[in-house]
Amino acid sequence: MQPTRVIGLMSGTSVDGIDTALVEISGGDLDLKVELLAGETYPYSPQLREHILGLGAGTAMSMADVAAIDDAIAHNFAQAAQHIQIGHHRATLIGSHGQTVYHRPPQGLEELGYSCQLGRGAMIAHLTGITTVSNFRIADIAAYGHGAPLVPKVDAYLLSHHQEERCIQNIGGIGNVTYLPARSDDWLSQIRGWDTGPGNSLLDLAVQHFTSGTKSYDNNGDWAASGTPCYPLVEQWLSHEYFHLPPPKSTGRELFGITYLHDCLQDAQPYQLNSADFLATITELTAVSIVHSYDNFLPRRPHKVILCGGGSRNSYLKNRLQLLLGNVPVSTTDEFGLSAAFKEAIAFAVLAYWRNINIPGNLPAVTGAYQEMLLGEIHDNYR
Numbered sequence: 056m057q058p059t060r061v062i063g064l065m066s067g068t069s070v071d072g073i074d075t076a077l078v079e080i081s082g083g084d085l086d087l088k089v090e091l092l093a094g095e096t097y098p099y100s101p102q103l104r105e106h107i108l109g110l111g112a113g114t115a116m117s118m119a120d121v122a123a124i125d126d127a128i129a130h131n132f133a134q135a136a137q138h139i140q141i142g143h144h145r146a147t148l149i150g151s152h153g154q155t156v157y158h159r160p161p162q163g164l165e166e167l168g169y170s171c172q173l174g175r176g177a178m179i180a181h182l183t184g185i186t187t188v189s190n191f192r193i194a195d196i197a198a199y200g201h202g203a204p205l206v207p208k209v210d211a212y213l214l215s216h217h218q219e220e221r222c223i224q225n226i227g228g229i230g231n232v233t234y235l236p237a238r239s240d241d242w243l244s245q246i247r248g249w250d251t252g253p254g255n256s257l258l259d260l261a262v263q264h265f266t267s268g269t270k271s272y273d274n275n276g277d278w279a280a281s282g283t284p285c286y287p288l289v290e291q292w293l294s295h296e297y298f299h300l301p302p303p304k305s306t307g308r309e310l311f312g313i314t315y316l317h318d319c320l321q322d323a324q325p326y327q328l329n330s331a332d333f334l335a336t337i338t339e340l341t342a343v344s345i346v347h348s349y350d351n352f353l354p355r356r357p358h359k360v361i362l363c364g365g366g367s368r369n370s371y372l373k374n375r376l377q378l379l380l381g382n383v384p385v386s387t388t389d390e391f392g393l394s395a396a397f398k399e400a401i402a403f404a405v406l407a408y409w410r411n412i413n414i415p416g417n418l419p420a421v422t423g424a425y426q427e428m429l430l431g432e433i434h435d436n437y438r
């Protein structure tokens with residue numbers, strides 16, 4: 056059978072732009088094969104980014120303004136899908152995650168969560184002329200799940216190993232992990248995954264704070280590397296209840312966003328840290344919270360930790376993780392044949408492909424849903 060050409064579109068909690076992957080997919084689950092033909096990140100305009108961040112942070116705006124942002128996101132996503140195909144045969148399917156602007160995990164066993172991704176799939180289908188699957192999280196949420204993380208099942212089929220236990224650690228705005236036991240009879244039921252807490256969200260906000268917005272992130276972690284972490288602060292911040300909550304769990308900028316950063320800056324005042332020390336301390340919190348969550352919520356440490364997402368390019372953070380993990384080697388998915396930069400976009404292409412052939416996309420043991428669900432709403436191309 057011919058592989059299906061699919062476009063995956065994803066803009067995450069960093070709101071830095073639209074990660075776009077053009078892939079060829081074949082197989083089902085165990086025999087799943089994915090080849091990346093092209094990957095590109097299309098940045099948002101500074102104004103649109105500001106509006107999206109403002110909406111997420113609770114800036115008061117009219118419904119008309121929200122509609123304009125929603126439409127602008129759909130147009131940007133459609134343009135990204137058109138652009139990635141230049142020089143390639145046309146895709147027949149799009150999987151669009153959209154832009155998360157609000158995420159509320161379920162507050163108890165009887166409560167439903169809520170997660171809002173803008174950039175309507177029907178618009179993208181119409182603008183591109185390509186059938187589009189979107190709104191992936193709602194079916195899992197309707198089944199009392201968190202609606203996140205959804206990538207673990209894709210990780211399972213692309214990155215698991217027959218002998219090794221692996222943690223696939225995404226470091227985006229928020230961090231999330233997929234724990235993959237070695238492939239054996241009942242390996243699927245033993246997969247775990249959760250949001251580990253802040254990835255780059257606090258670091259990016261701190262860099263913006265110290266540079267009055269002229270810089271948006273700590274390139275390579277060089278600035279933090281020139282400072283010294285303040286361990287009493289790391290300890291204090293680690294007492295945040297999110298880090299102690301057992302999985303299933305998910306979070307977002309609602310918890311680890313600008314208000315949390317302001318609290319951290321205030322907590323740091325007695326220690327008179329300079330900006331480099333503060334960045335080193337926030338980086339340490341990110342690294343320690345990841346490793347603590349493995350120690351607290353996994354049967355044992357994995358054989359390998361494999362990073363992806365923008366934070367995998369932060370050498371200082373990567374070195375800190377390696378130090379904390381001792382003899383567990385830390386690498387990136389690039390070294391395993393899967394692009395660390397585009398893995399999430401690739402995952403939403405796979406989830407759309409699975410939806411189209413009626414393969415469920417969630418792992419109930421990860422999201423807390425009471426059953427497997429077909430993820431995503433299909434918007435046919437009516438052109």
Ligand SMILES: Nc1ncnc2c1ncn2[C@@H]1O[C@H](COP(=O)(O)OP(=O)(O)OP(=O)(O)O)[C@@H](O)[C@H]1O
Binds near residue numbers: 070227365
């Ligand atoms: N060279 C680099 N050095 C340090 N950090 C980097 C580098 N490149 C990217 N980053 C960080 O990665 C972030 C973007 O990562 P990514 O695109 O994976 O996040 P996201 O997909 O928006 O988030 P999420 O996975 O939470 O949805 C940037 O905001 C920046 O902090």
Ligand SMILES: CC(=O)N[C@H]1[C@@H]2OC[C@@H](O2)[C@@H](O)[C@@H]1O[C@H](C)C(=O)O
Binds near residue numbers: 202204207250306
């Ligand atoms: C609501 C939402 O957009 N959550 C994202 C976010 O970014 C990282 C982490 O928090 C993750 O759980 C999730 O995305 C990935 C793609 C997922 O669902 O697997």
